[in-house]
Structure formats: structure tokens, C-alpha cells
Amino acid sequence: MRILLQYGFYIVIFLSALQVVIARHETRRLFVELQALERTRDELNEEWGKLQLEQSTWAINDRIETFARTKLSMKMPERSSVVLLAK
Numbered sequence: 001m002r003i004l005l006q007y008g009f010y011i012v013i014f015l016s017a018l019q020v021v022i023a024r025h026e027t028r029r030l031f032v033e034l035q036a037l038e039r040t041r042d043e044l045n046e047e048w049g050k051l052q053l054e055q056s057t058w059a060i061n062d063r064i065e066t067f068a069r070t071k072l073s074m075k076m077p078e079r080s081s082v083v084l085l086a087k
Helices: 002-058 061-070
Strands: none
Touching: none
């Protein structure tokens, strides 16, 4: 009976050690996945910054005014036809 109890303890210890190995492997796998996701996040943040810079470049008032004058044939209205609305 005592030998059976010892073998039972050995089996429990072995299974516990195996569980530790499995948990460490899973932790390493998740850490590698986290690093890949952080790298992707950084790349997307960099691209977002570039897109914001490009958008601000396209939205410059002089550029919009030049586009309106050349492509749309628009012109500034006469001062007499401008009405200011105050709140």
C-alpha cells in the first residue's frame, strides 16, 4: 500500500511539473504574440501620423483657395454682397 501511495505522489509531481512546462510554453507564446501585436500597433500609429500630416497639408487654406480659383473658377465675392451674421 505504501509503494502505491509513493507512485501516486510521483505521478502527481510529474503531472504538476508537466503543467508548469505547459504554462511556461504558453506564456512564451503569448509574449511573442504580444510583441508582434505591439509592433503592428507601432507601424499603424506611424502610418496614422503620416496620414494626419498629409491631411493637414491638403487642408491648408491657400491650397483650397488656389484649387477653388483654378479648378472651380470661383472668385471672391464683392464686399457689397457679403453679409455677416452675428449671433
